[in-house]
Amino acid sequence: MALANPNMDRPRPVIRQLDEGAINRIAAGEVVERPASAVKELVENAIDAGATRIEVTIAEGGKRLIRVVDDGCGMTAEDLPLALSRHATSKIDGTDLLAISTFGFRGEALPSLGAVGRLTIVSRVEGGEAAEIAVAGGRVSAVRPAALSCGTRVELRDLFHATPARLKFLRTDRAEAQAIAETIRRLALAEPFIGFTLVDATEEPARTVFRADARSGDLFDALHGRAAQVLGGPFAENAVPLDAVREDHHLSGFAALPTYSRGSAVQQYLFVNGRPVTDKLLIGALRGAYADTLPRDRHPAAVVFVDCDPKLVDVNVHPAKSQVRFRDPGLVRGLIVSGIRHALAGAGHRTSSTVASATLSAVHAEPVSGRVYQMDRAYPSPRPSFQAPPGFAETAAPSVRAEPVQAEERARGDHPLGSARAQLHGTYIVAQTGDGVVIVDQHAAHERLVYEKLKRQMAETGVAAQALLIPEIVELSGTDAELLLSHAEDLHRMGLAVEPFGGGAVAVRETPAILGPVDAAALVRDILDELSDLGDSGTLGARLDAILSRVACHGSVRAGRHMRAEEMDALLREMEATPLSGQCNHGRPTYVELKLADIERLFGRA
Template sequence: MAVRYLDQTLINQIAAGEVIERPASAIKELVENSIDAGATRVDVMVRDGGRTLISITDNGSGMVRDDLLLCVERHATSKIPDGDLFNIRTLGFRGEALPSIGSVSRLTITTKKDQGEAWQLNVEGGAKGTPQPASSPKGTRVEVRDLFYATPARLKFLKSPTTELNHITDIIYRQALANADVEFTLRHDDRSIINFTSGTDRFDGILGKDFRANALTVDFQREDSRLTGWISIPTYNRSNSSDQYLFVNGRPVKDKLFATALKVAYQDVLAGNRYPCVSLFLECSPEDVDINVHPAKAEVRFRDPNLMRGFIIAGIREALKGMASRTSTHLSDKALMAFDSTLAPAAPFGSPTFSKGNYGDFQPQPQSQVPPQPKLSMPARSSYTPLGESRSSYMAPRPSIVAQTTAAVAEFTKAEQPHHDHPLGYAKAQVHETYIVAETTDALVLVDQHAAHERLVYERMKHDLGSGMIKAQALLIPTVIELTIMQFKVLQDVLPDLNKYGFQIESFGDQGIVVREVPSLLNKCDIKQLMLDLASEILERETATAVEVALHEILADKACKNSIRAGRRLNLDEMNALLREMEKTPLSNQCNHGRPTFIKLSKADMEKLFERA
C-alpha cells in the first residue's frame, strides 16, 4: 500500500481523541478560552449530559471576522505571540481545541468584539462554513451539538448523563476555585446546578460547609515558589481523592507529583486508605514547569521534581504543625449523635441502677441489690401542674439521694482548678481505665490515653532518627542484590542520601550492590525487597520515599507497643502530665494511624444535648 497524507478532517478527528475525551473535556477547553479572553462571567448550559448540546457564553473580548475564521484551523492560536513554550502564561496555547471539537460535532460560534459587528460561523463534522453577520452582545457564545456524531465509536463509550454531568461539574468547580473573580453558572436540562455569582461562598458549595472549620491555612514561600491554600486537619478526611483541588500557576492539574507529596506529608497522621481535603495553589516561575506534556494539559512536569516535591511537603507539614489542639468538628457531632441514640425515656422502677466505681467507671448493679422503694403513683392528667404554678403536688428529693449525689460530684471534681487554663484543660477522672475526662473553661475533653501517648512516643523516636541517634548495625552476612541496568542507575544516584539513615551500600559488579550495614531498626527487615521497592518507586514516581516510609512504619509499630495501654489506671498527676505533653507535641491531635486522640464537646453542645439551649 502506498504512503499518503491523511486528509485534514481525519487528522482533526484523530487529535480529538486525545483532546476531547468526553463532554467535560470540551467544556474544559472552551471555559479556558473564555478565561483567557478576559471574561468575568461564564454561563454553561448542557443537555443530556452534554451529548446533545453544550452552550458556553462569556463576556470576554470576542473576535473579529478574520480571527473567527482562523480560530477553527488546527494549530492557530493567539495565546503565545512570542512562540516561547517555556514562558506560557495562558490556559490555552496549542490551538487544537476548537478544530478538534468541530471535527466531531456540529459547532456554532457567535462572537462580537467591542463595538464591532457580530459574526457567526458553523462547522459541521470538520466542514467549515462562511462567517455570517449575527446579533450578539460583546463576547462569545459557543454551541456544540451532537458531540461525537461524526465518530460513533467514541459516542458508544460515553457513560450515563448523570455520570457525564458529574465530570462536567468537577471541571466547573476547579475553574471556579482557580478564578475567584469570574462568575460561573451551570444549567443541565433547564435545571440550575451551579450558581457561583458575586457574594457566593464557593468553598461551602464545593468542599462543604464544614471545610473551613476543619481547615488549616497554607502560606509557604521559598525563593520564587509559593504554596498557598487550605488543607484539612487529619481527622477530617475522605475515602477517595475527589476533594483534592490542585493548581499550578492558576491551572487545575491532576499530577502524580502532587499526589505523592500529599501522601508523604500526611503519612504520619492519616491512615493509608484515607485522603485529606485540600485546595492548594502552587505559584512558580513558568520556566520551572512544563505544561506542554499532554494535549489535555492536566499533567505538568517540573524542571527539578525532587526540589518541588520537597517544597510542597515542607509547606504542608509546616501548616500541620500549627494545628494546636484542634480536632475535626464532625467528631463532636458524632459524639452528640452517639449520646442522642443511646438516651431513652426514664427507666421504670425496677430497672438496673448504676453505682460509681474507681475513676468514674459506672457499672450496672443487679436488680436484687436495689433496695426496695415505695411504689410511685402517677397523678391523673387533670392534676398536672405546669411550670410556674403551684408545686405542692411534686415530690421533693429524699435527703439520702441528695447526699449521695453531692458526694459523688465532690469526688469527681476533687482536683483543684488552677488559675490559668490550657487548651486540653485539666483531668478530672479516668473512664474504663482507658479514657481521660478533662475540663476546660468552656468544654469537656475526652482523651484516648493509648492513642495520645502513642503519638508522643512516635514523635520522640522520629526525632532520634533524624538526629542520628539510631545507630547502624553491621550485617553478619552482607546482602548482595542483582539489579537491572535502570534499577542500578537510579539507586546509584540516591546512595549518598541513604547514608544519613545508617546504610552502608557499595557497588558490586556491573549492575549489583552489596548492603553491609543497615539502621538498627531494619535488622529484621527484608533488605533486598526494600531496595527493589525503592528502585521501582524512583522509576515510577521520580521520588525516593520507600526507605523513609519503611523506617516510619517500624517506628510507628514500636511506638504502639511501647505506649500506655488501654486498661492502665492513671492518677490525676499522670493524666495532667499527658495532657501537657500533648499540648507541646506537634500533630498530637491524632495517633500515627490517623485515629483521633481526643474529642472535645463544647459547653454549647452539652446544653443542646440536655435541651438547655
C-alpha cells in the same frame, strides 16, 4: 509444502496526504475524549478571554448540548473564521513555547470540536457588532450578523455525530454529567475571582447543578471561600493554610487535618501556575506529606497550588495539558512535603471538627412520651455512688511526667484541652474545658507524643538506647532474620541493637530508652511487619518514620491502665505542646471535643 507468504500479493502502500476533515477528527480524538473534555476547553477559553462570569449549560450529559456563555473580551467578525483554523491562537506568538501563561495555547480546541459536533459561535467585542459562525462535520458557514451583549456564546450540539463510533465509548448521561461537574469544580478552584454556574437542561425546568459566585478580598480569603463553595464548609473549617517558598517555587493553598481524611482521593486538587493537573509527582508528594499521619487506606484532602516561572515547568507534554514536567522535580516534591508538614505541625493539637459531629450523631436521645416529674422518677435503693478509678502506684509512663497540679488549677479548666476529671474503663480520659468536655484516648494520644519525641531524638543525636542486662534472643525464620539484619544499622540509630545469634535467631542487646521496659520479641516482630509492608518502596526517611511509628506504640500508655489525676493532666498539657497530637500515628483522632451547647441540645436544655 511451504505456505505462501501472505504479504507477497499485497499491493505496496502509498503515502498520501490526509484531508483537513480527517486531520481535525484525529486531533479531536486527542483533545476531546468525552463531553467533560469539551467543557474544559471551552471554559478555559472563556477564562483566557478575561471573563468574570461563566455559565455552562448541558443536556444529556453533554452529548446533546454544551453551551458556554461568558462576558469576556469577545471576538470580531474577522476573528471568527480564523478561530476555527487549526493552530490559530491569540495566546502565544510561537517564539517561546516555555513562556506560557494561559490555559490554552495550541489553537486546536475549536476546530477539533467543529470536526466532531455541530458548533456555533456568537461573539461581540465592546463597541462592536455581534457576529455568528457555525461549523458542522468540518464544514464552516459564512459569518453573519447576530445579537449578543459583550462576550462569547459557544454552543456545541450532537457531540461525536461525525464520529458515531466514539459514542459507544461514552458512559451514561449521569456519569458524563458528573465528570463535567468535577471539571467545573476544578476550574472554579483555580479561579476564585470568577463566578461559575452549571445548569442541566436535560429536563424542563432546567436545574442549577453548581453555582459559585465570584469571591472578593485577598487571594487566601478568596480561595478559602471558594474551597467552602466547592468542597463544603467542613473542609474549609478543618483546613490549614499553606504558604512556603523554595528557590523561586511558591506553595500555597489549603491542606485538611489528617483526621479529616477521605476513603478515596476525591478531594485532592492540584494546580501548577493556576492550571489544574493530575500529575503523579504531585500526587505522590501530597501522599508523602501525610505519610506518618494517615493509614494506607485513607487519603488526604487538599487544594495545592505550585507557582513558578513558566520556564521552570513544561506544560506542553500532552494535548489535554493535565500533565506537567518540572525542571527540578525533587525540589518541587520537597517543597510540597515540607510545606504541608510544617502547616500541619503549626495546627498543634487540633483535630477535625467532624469528629465531634460524628460523635454527636451517634448519640440518640430517648424519646419522651409525656412529661415526667422529678418526684415520679424511680431510683434504685440504695443509689449507687460514683467511684473514681484507683490511683496507679507504679511510676508514670516513660514520657509522661506526673507533675503536681494544684486542685484549684484543675478546677479552672482554662487550658485548651481542659483539666482531667475522670478516667473511664481504664482507657478514656474525661476532661472539662471552659465551654465543654474533652474525651481523650490515652493510648492513641501518648503514642503520638512518644513518636514525635523519637523523631526529634532521631534528627538530633539518634535515639538514646538502654543496654539489656541479659540480651533477649528472638527466634525468627531465616528470611525474616536476614531482612531485619539488613536494616541493623538504621535500627541501631533508633536505639535498637540487634545482631545474629545463629540460625534464624537474633539477639536484642539494646532497646530505645524512652520506651522503658519493653517486650523486645514483640517489638522486633512488629518492626518486621512494617518492613514487609513497605518492601523497597518509599525513601529511607519514610521507612525510618514508619518503623519509629511501630516502636512508639510499644512505649505508650496502654488501654486498661489506671492513671492518677496528675498523670492525666500532664498528658493533656503535653498534647497541647506537641504538633499533630490531634491524631495518632495511624490517622485516628486522639480526642473528641463536645461543646456544652451541643450536650445541652441532646438533653433538650437548649
